[in-house]
Amino acid sequence: MTDKKAMIDIGWNLDNSYAQLPETFFTKQAPTPVRAPELIVLNAPLAASLGLNAKALQSPEGAAVLAGNEMPEGALPLAQAYAGHQFGYFTMLGDGRAVLLGEQLTPQGKRVDIQLKGSGRTPYSRGGDGRAALGPMLREYIISEAMHALGIPTTRSLAVVSTGQPVTREKDLPGAILTRIAASHLRVGTFQYVRGAGTTEDLRILADYTLQRHYPDAEPGAGANRYLVLLQEVIKRQAALIAKWQLVGFIHGVMNTDNMTLSGETIDYGPCAFMDTFDPNTVFSSIDSQGRYAYVNQPYIAAWNLARLAEALLPLLHEEEEQAVKLAEGAIGAFTDLYHEQWLAGMRAKLGIFHMEEEDEALIEDLLKMMKNHQADYTNTFRALTFNKLEDTPLQGTPEFASWYERWQARLGRQQESWDDARELMRSSNPAVIPRNHRVEEALEAAEQEGDYSVMQELLDVLAEPYAHSPEQAEYAVVPKGSRPYRTYCGT
Known part of the structure; x- marks a missing residue:
């Protein structure tokens, strides 16, 4: 068993308010231990904000907790019950591959769920193995942290550990467990x-x-x-x-x-x-x-x-x-x-508009219509407008865009704020980078096939400050030409 002091040094401060609710709402369920847990990625800034010791989490004892092989002091593991309309059809569900360890009480006085995703079978697994593959767990880590950096409310990812044992989908894949942080998992x-x-x-x-x-x-x-x-x-x-x-x-x-x-x-x-x-x-x-x-x-x-x-x-x-x-x-x-x-308020900000005018919506809708007709990149079009690099968008040179641009400039001229003020609003409203699909796949492929996590770490570093508009981000804004239609899979 893990030394108790090592567990305390991690900084757990767990409470279990959900476990005090009627037992209809959940089933007590411990994670299923895995063969050889190994820490793949740890979100050190998030750990610090939770009052956790990142260095301790990087130890074998920390990896054992993040894999579900050991329980932190104060944990009361359980799987939550819930239902859902899936593609319109009602189904009784529940945590089929996740276990809530408890609720961390943070130094800021917040209460957040600590959940292990991919931690083994539960009574709600419906025939599934309760496990998760490495690729989908790394994908959730990348996208959720990118969403947080963009200022969008989201669950967070604390860590991903590999399990040392495969999961079988269409083929055998390396297994992994994600530690997910949420305000709660109430749905x-x-x-x-x-x-x-x-x-x-x-x-x-x-x-x-x-x-x-x-x-x-x-x-x-x-x-x-x-x-x-x-x-x-x-x-x-x-x-x-x-x-x-x-x-x-x-x-x-x-x-x-x-x-x-x-x-x-x-x-x-x-x-x-x-x-x-x-x-x-x-x-x-x-x-x-x-x-x-x-x-x-x-x-x-x-x-x-x-x-x-x-x-x-x-x-x-x-x-x-x-x-x-x-x-x-x-x-x-x-x-x-x-x-x-x-x-509408968000779209105004993306165009540097501070105050409401009745024709703003038509200005916005006309731009979106042109973007669709000319197959313009969504993120990069607003980026081009922000920095007046119109040559970076296929809209440039078309009569309808020239007319629209004049309307937009006239609209900006009717507000008290200066062009510099407008551009600063646009800079803070239009990200330089998003998790481009080909970049995410590149990172996952390197991790899964070569055990190389440097590609993912570089991507995470770039995505951490999406509104920086730094020179280093330029290459991550490029969209490859002639790319095939992108398809995603649920990862279960």
């Missing part, structure tokens, strides 16, 4: 599960827990329904989140209700990717043959998912079902305007 699907498998009192307990954990300041006024407030607050956060996705061209790929958090964080980086050439109908996921989760559909799917949350909350919204439905519909009806306001 729309958690409420769907409790509505179906629990009592109304169970549902109330879950809603109260969610309010206390994520919305402690959202207390309703006199006579207001606190569960309606919960629904409204989740809707606000999701509207803001999806707008941020759209503004950077991020496509989640599998927006099932079990992949939508109550905290408003992005979760479960399976077949996700960032769009290169702008096309609203872009789909990367190999399993999304109908385009349900295409880029253009993400706001609509978010509203659909939130409607499922509202359905689950109906018994708490009002004792009379008809009145409960009216309250739910009113709350869901606000999503579209909330999202649109966030998206």
